Amino acid sequence: MLRFSTDPLANPFYYLDYLDYLLDFVACRYQKLLHPREQEYLINFQYLPKDARALYARLLQRKGNYFRVDRLEYREIEDLDRAIEDLIAQQFLSSIKGQRPDLDVRLRTKAELAKLGALEALNLKKASRGEIDEAVLLKNYPLPFLPIIQLERVGLFELCQYLFFGNRHQNISEFITADLGIFRYETVDLESAQAFDDRSLVDACRLVDHMRGWAALLDKESRKLNRDPDTERTTALAAGLRTLTAMVPVPEDTRNSLLLRGLDKLHLALGQVHERLGLIPEALSCYQHTERAPARERCARLLLKQNQYPEARVVCEQILQHSVDPHERAYASRQLSGPKRTGEASETRRFTTERLILALTEGPSVEQQVINYLSSQNQLAQHTENHLYPGLFGLFFWDIIFAPIAGAFHHPFTRQPADLFEPDFVRCRSDLFRLRFDELSSSRFRAATLAQNWHAKKGLSNPFVAWHSLELDTLEYVVDHTPWPALKAIFERLLSQLQTFRSGFPDLLCMTAEGYRLIEVKGPGDRLQSHQTAWLNFLADLGIPTTVMHIEALIETSGKSG
DNA sequence: ACCTAGCACGCACCA
DNA sequence: TCCCTCGGCG
DNA sequence: TGGTGCGTGCTACGCCGAGGG
Ligand SMILES: [Mn+2]
Ligand SMILES: [Mn+2]
Numbered sequence: 001m002l003r004f005s006t007d008p009l010a011n012p013f014y015y016l017d018y019l020d021y022l023l024d025f026v027a028c029r030y031q032k033l034l035h036p037r038e039q040e041y042l043i044n045f046q047y048l049p050k051d052a053r054a055l056y057a058r059l060l061q062r063k064g065n066y067f068r069v070d071r072l073e074y075r076e077i078e079d080l081d082r083a084i085e086d087l088i089a090q091q092f093l094s095s096i097k098g099q100r101p102d103l104d105v106r107l108r109t110k111a112e113l114a115k116l117g118a119l120e121a122l123n124l125k126k127a128s129r130g131e132i133d134e135a136v137l138l139k140n141y142p143l144p145f146l147p148i149i150q151l152e153r154v155g156l157f158e159l160c161q162y163l164f165f166g167n168r169h170q171n172i173s174e175f176i177t178a179d180l181g182i183f184r185y186e187t188v189d190l191e192s193a194q195a196f197d198d199r200s201l202v203d204a205c206r207l208v209d210h211m212r213g214w215a216a217l218l219d220k221e222s223r224k225l226n227r228d229p230d231t232e233r234t235t236a237l238a239a240g241l242r243t244l245t246a247m248v249p250v251p252e253d254t255r256n257s258l259l260l261r262g263l264d265k266l267h268l269a270l271g272q273v274h275e276r277l278g279l280i281p282e283a284l285s286c287y288q289h290t291e292r293a294p295a296r297e298r299c300a301r302l303l304l305k306q307n308q309y310p311e312a313r314v315v316c317e318q319i320l321q322h323s324v325d326p327h328e329r330a331y332a333s334r335q336l337s338g339p340k341r342t343g344e345a346s347e348t349r350r351f352t353t354e355r356l357i358l359a360l361t362e363g364p365s366v367e368q369q370v371i372n373y374l375s376s377q378n379q380l381a382q383h384t385e386n387h388l389y390p391g392l393f394g395l396f397f398w399d400i401i402f403a404p405i406a407g408a409f410h411h412p413f414t415r416q417p418a419d420l421f422e423p424d425f426v427r428c429r430s431d432l433f434r435l436r437f438d439e440l441s442s443s444r445f446r447a448a449t450l451a452q453n454w455h456a457k458k459g460l461s462n463p464f465v466a467w468h469s470l471e472l473d474t475l476e477y478v479v480d481h482t483p484w485p486a487l488k489a490i491f492e493r494l495l496s497q498l499q500t501f502r503s504g505f506p507d508l509l510c511m512t513a514e515g516y517r518l519i520e521v522k523g524p525g526d527r528l529q530s531h532q533t534a535w536l537n538f539l540a541d542l543g544i545p546t547t548v549m550h551i552e553a554l555i556e557t558s559g560k561s562g
Numbered sequence: 563a564c565c566t567a568g569c570a571c572g573c574a575c576c577a
Numbered sequence: 578t579c580c581c582t583c584g585g586c587g
Numbered sequence: 588t589g590g591t592g593c594g595t596g597c598t599a600c601g602c603c604g605a606g607g608g
Contacts, residue, residue, distance in 0.1 A: 006587060014587085063584065109606065129607065167563060176587060182600045213565055223594085301592095334591095366570085386568075415563075463563090503568060526570055527590085 006179040012076035013050065018175035019057040020046075025411075026160045033163065033199045038156055044090050051077050052086040056093070059151050061172055066096065068107050069147035084149060096148040104143050105136045116143060163202065164411055166195035166258070166418065168209050174413040186402045186460045188409035195410040195418075201256055204249060208262040214244055215269040222276045238277055245270050245286065257422050264292040271298060280306060293325035293500075300335065324497050326504070330530035351536040351546040359554040366523035366551055367507050374510060381510040381519070382474060386503050387466040389490050392475060394464030395453045396440060396491075400432045401462065415461045421499040433495070437488065446479050464502065474509065481515045486542040493538060504531030506539070506546060517545035524553055 004018065005011040027034075027042060034042070045053065054077055059067060069084065077083055087093035096103060105113070113132065118141045119125055124132050136143075161171055177183045196202045221237050248266060251259055271286030275298070284302050287295040296319050303312035312335070319332035358369060367383050374381045384391075394401065401417065402409075405428055408417035419425050426433055439445045454472045457465075479487070494501050506518040518539060520532060528536075528548065540546040 008587070061585085111606085169563060169565065173586085177600065180587065180600085182587090209565075216565060226594090523570075525572070529569085 004175060004179050006176050008076070013054050015061070015172065015176070016050070016054045016057050018172050019053070019060070021175070022164050022172065023160055026163050029194055030163045030196070033196060033202060034159075035199075038159070041091075041153060041156055042160075045092065048086055048090060048092075049083070051079055051083040052092075055080070055083040056087055056151075057172075060154070060157055065151040065154060066100075066103055066107065067149055067151070069149055088149075092151075092153050094150045094152055096150055098145070100148070101140070101143075102133070102137050103148050104146050105133050107146065107148060108143070118143070159202070159206070162206060163195060165413070166410055168206075170413060178413055183413075183461060184459050185413050185415065186457070186462070188402060188412070188414055189404040190409065190412065192406070193410040194407070198253075201253060201259065204251065205256075205259050205262060207249065208259060208266055211244060211247065212262065212266050212269060214240075215266060215273065218244065218273050219269060219276075222273050226276060234277065237273075238279065241270070241273055241277070241279075242282075245274075245282070248289075257419065264290040264295075268292060268295055271295065275302070291322070293323060293328050296323060297328045297331050300332065304335075324500055326500070326531035326534040327529070330533070349533070349537065351540040351548060354547055354549045355552060356549050357552045357554050360523075360551070366526075367521045370519070370521050370549060370551065371508065374508075379510055379512065381508045383507055384469070384474070384505075384509045385507050386505050387469050388475075388478060388509055389487075389505060390464040390494065390502050391466060391470050392450070392479065392487070393491055393494055394462045395450055395457070395475070396446070397433075397436060398453045398457055398462065400429055400436060401464075403429055403432060405429065416463045420463065423497075425498065426495050437491075440488070441484055443484070446484070447476065450475060450479060474511075477511060478509065478516065482544070486544060489542055490539070500531070501535075504529065504535040506532070506536060515545070517547060520546075520548045522548060522550045524551065 004014065004021075006014050008014060011017070023042060023046070027039075031039065045056070048056075055072075055074065058074055058077075069080075072080060074080070084093060084095075088095060108116075110119070110129065110132065113119055113136065118136050119127075119132065122135050122139055122141060124135055127135065162168060165171070165174075174183070178185060196205075218237060218241055221233070225234050225237065248263070248270070251263060254260065267286050267290040271283045274280075274283035274286055280302050284299060287299045287302070289295075296315055300312045300315040300319070303309075303315060316332035316335045319328045320336070323329060323332075356370070356373070358373060360366065360369060364372075365383075371381045371383065401420070403417075405417065405419075408419060410418070417425070419428065440449070451472065454475070459467055506520040508519040508521060510517050510519055518536075520528070520536060522528065536546050536548065
């Protein structure tokens, strides 16, 4: 693995080691994807003095692009002014000199503005921060010079980061949290690892990511406008939404799943905002660009709203034919089964249902209170929910999940292979899976693999294994008390669509000497969700005792009235 | 994949 | 005055 | 009354301190 030290005493420039590693990694593997100008800037950067590179690395990790020089305090950087000069000379920083009066206000604290008399002069003693910024700027209140620098070339470093991680949310701090052991990652083979091999694809992915960011902003704005309406802002939002929607690219290379996944989510997000604004036809056309759930369901609902019954019916039939998403399927079958009658569920329930009256208290969760109750009845229960069978899956198939398939891993901080939730994840590893299923039919192999991987991998990130909420004993107990055909069927269902079927498992595992049962707790007002019903039925069909426990609050009859 | 995903909860609306 | 959020940090 | 739809909030490293209310 990587040899780093995050100890600032022993290695004051530890964070620069990380940036250097990342840039070097990118320069080696992605040189062909970088434009000549970009390569040039990266070389210039590496030739800068250490202080300058360190300052840049520090600022790159901070929020925003503008910084007050008088507020910079980094002990390891000996000559700050020199570092700033060097960075400015190579255009990695620029100096803001009076061109941005808004920054002169925004980067000062309220206390500072008060001391300068701005608040008193403009009657802003009780104003909020936002009002102050606006008013001081508007009134052009004279403020003394404030040295401010602007971070430049941010886009280039974002590009490098994107090439390294293959996503927008991981950054240099991964190096630190990993080195400190806060997150631990499986070691993966990075010999020929490349996240991208085509610049236009990188640009497309980054564009889609940016657009999703804007879509998220519009989403937030539309929620706000739903709460307190404002016609002017609604018009502006609709215009922005139209513009953004018109900009959505049509992918040239439809084989790249990273891009397609981003586009799917973008279409869904835009459709939802349109819906919230009541722009039904526009929402429909967004949803029609993707088959990712719940796009088809939203289509059906909107068509119904427009009284286009035959069209809605067709979409529902498509859902039942092509979608595995339990929510979509439940909706579609409800619609197609005609006018609903009470008590008639779309899918017959094969699990049992119980009622339990408890004196519910404030603090602990309903699930915990049921565990306490069961414990008072001498029954041992744990809140395992989505961690039990997926956890077993993760441990039994660990080496297959992290198998060195081409393109699956491209940096050292990988939680999961890039194609984990793609439809052909299993197909690309079909021999491995076939063999493993064979091996697992031996109870001895199951026991050995479970314990072995538990100890060998303990603490390493795996999307299916929640180390903190599980114990080996519990897993061994469940493996011992589940017939292999049932376990196999659960794994196969999981594998049929990992993203969809990794959730919806019952809350509690309740263990006795003879065997276990699974309990989904439903507090007052809580209801079964479609994917929960689907798993409950599936598990019950396998002969695993499965119960929904509806909790009713014990009403206190004595005490104060009212 | 914290620029998410899964879960519970609360309220409105309907027959 | 306290309390809360958020950003910086290892 | 139960069945729905839909919005919200919580939680994910944890500590510390500045800033704001
Ligand atoms: Mn639950
Ligand atoms: Mn529950």
